[in-house]
Amino acid sequence: xxxxxxLNGYGLFEVVSAFQKEIRRCNExxxxxxxxxxxxxxxxxxxxxxxxxxxxxxxxxxxPMATVVINxxxxxxxxxxxxxxxxxxxxxxxxxQAILFLVNSPKSRHTxxxxxxxxxxxxxxxxxxxxxxxxxxxxxxRRGKIKGKTIDDFFTEGSLVNNHKVQPNELxxxxxxxxxxxxxxxxxxxxxxxxxxxxxxSYKYKSYQPEKSKPxxxxxxxxxx
Numbered sequence: 001x002x003x004x005x006x007l008n009g010y011g012l013f014e015v016v017s018a019f020q021k022e023i024r025r026c027n028e029x030x031x032x033x034x035x036x037x038x039x040x041x042x043x044x045x046x047x048x049x050x051x052x053x054x055x056x057x058x059x060x061x062x063x064p065m066a067t068v069v070i071n072x073x074x075x076x077x078x079x080x081x082x083x084x085x086x087x088x089x090x091x092x093x094x095x096x097q098a099i100l101f102l103v104n105s106p107k108s109r110h111t112x113x114x115x116x117x118x119x120x121x122x123x124x125x126x127x128x129x130x131x132x133x134x135x136x137x138x139x140x141x142r143r144g145k146i147k148g149k150t151i152d153d154f155f156t157e158g159s160l161v162n163n164h165k166v167q168p169n170e171l172x173x174x175x176x177x178x179x180x181x182x183x184x185x186x187x188x189x190x191x192x193x194x195x196x197x198x199x200x201x202s203y204k205y206k207s208y209q210p211e212k213s214k215p216x217x218x219x220x221x222x223x224x225x
Contacts, residue, residue: 006041016042016050023102024058039092049076051098062108066101073098135160150180163223 004012015034022030028175052074055066073094082093137144138158139151155178180186 006037006043008037008041010037012041012043012046016046019047020050020054020058023099024107025055026103026107028100028103029105032096035095036222038093040172044095047095048077050100051102054102057108057112058109059102059105060108060111062110066105069101070098073101151178 006012006015015037019031019034019131022034025141035047038044052067053072056071059066076094077091077098080086083091132143135157137147138154139145139149140154140158150191155174180190
């Protein structure tokens, strides 16, 4: 099988490997060298695909915004590259920024190790079937209802959140909801009101059908024309 090579005769897959390894090592000069080699060789989509992977595989939980940033920069690259009259080739700016961002971001391979560990364990190693925990069998499930689980059980077990930072007024709202949802009179009145609203919505929709208008052209779509 003939090897796919880059502009300067490097093997493509070796360049991609070097590109990712330099980003892992926070080596800006090396990452930029291989990034430019991929770009000038026409393997730009391949480079972007690799950066999407790196943002999760090598950065992940250390900087969860990495995937958002890379996606945003890719969108910017796509918009700028659609302007064929731009002799300055400004679409290279978000490409370079993406590489520099990945190089300088804190790193964590937690996500990748977890992927391999849990998928391997689930499919090949630990084939023991886990039982559904009792706290998951709450009033929202069939088995929970059969077991007699109540709204109170949901508030004490089902809605339990670990690593919980209580927000202002949260406990007041929680207590108010608990009182309402355990009050049968309130629930009956609430369900009746919801049914009336849905009936009214249905009637209005059937009796009034506005003419379909042409969608307005968004500002974003005109920026790069």
